[in-house]
Amino acid sequence: MIQKRWIRGAVLSSVLVLPILTAGCGLFSQETSKSIDPPQVEVKDGVQDLETGQAVLTGEEAQMTVYLEDRNGYLAPIALQTTLGANEIAAQKALEIMVENGSYASQLPEGFRAVIPQGTQIKSYSYDKEQKLAKVDFSEPFANYNVQDERTIVEAITWTLTAIPGIEGVEISFEGTKLLEMPEDGFPLDEILTREVGINIEAAEGVNYAQSTPVTLYFSAQTLSDEQYYVPVTRLVARSASPAQAALEQLISGPLNKKELTSVILPDVLVKNIAQDGDVVTVDLEDEAFQEGQKLPTEMMQALVLSVTENTDATTVQIKVNGIANIVDEADQSYSQPVGRPHHVNAIKS
Helix, strand or coil: CCCHHHHCCCCCCCCCCCCCCCCCCCCCCHHHCCCCCCCCCCCCCCCECCCCCEECCCCCEEEEEEEEECCCCCEEEEEEEEECCCCCEHHHHHHHHCECCCCCHHHCCCCCECCECCCCCEEEEEEECCCCEEEEEECHHHHCCCHHHHHHHHHHHHHHHHCCCCCCEEEEEECCEECCECCCCCCECCCCECHHHCCCCEECCCCCHHHEEEEEEEEEEECCCCCEEEEEEEEEEECCCCHHHHHHHHHHHCCCCCCCCECCCCCCCEEEEEEEECCEEEEEEECCCCCCCCCECHHHHHHHHHHHHHCCCCCEEEEEECCECCCEECCCCECCCCEECCCCCCCCCC
């Protein structure tokens, strides 16, 4: 049975369900062919110590990912350039950036909103190495928010901190006392928060919540200036023995809200096989329109890697199309060998 935290605070009735995309054929939508960041096997940002979250390179420009709300109400990871000072903790700074109308408001890209309540301060931050747990204590303004923002706040904090290497769980305190639930609508905080809390929750049509499997998918959206970025969506689907298989099938079926989100793969593609061997998941897609040597869109490839690694414990993904592994994307990035998920995406101009 799914955890109660999946349902609490999720606004599912507002999801716009439209017919799936039927025009065109082939592996991808022509609307989503712009490159963002090439996948990287190694993380080379040099900003965080994997065990403490403490700054390693100080006084230099570094990339940091925070989750902000876009103009359509979706949380999205945004890669920002920032400077870490001496002894400054990357995780704590990320939370400070996420305070609405805070000191870093001018650094946020147009159309994106920080969701931690205005005036909130990070009273303390600590890291439990053994539990891989980030503990955060917020000041009094943290309780001053609209009830409809409650789940969004929890998701943004959880996904931002767990995006930092070494952090797998989050514990929230308020004025020195560990919170068992959020102040306004009672979102449960009695258990350690992980990515299992989901993000941008929605439900497939006709799904039975008590008999469902959550899968997280990556779709595409556009800023007001036509820059494209990824939006993660956690969708409740009929219970599946293979979340990775279910995730890819849902990724191919596309977003429920086709007004604001765009699919990166058209629905005539089939998942021929998916198998995990240790830290590697091999995905074999089937598409009659694909020809060997054809360059595939970077967005499609990244969405596949992001979605597969989000729904498995694998660190790398081997992608094949019609059994062919010698694949190159439009950024000339080779996928002939397994690739890891990019550490930062959505480097949108502020």
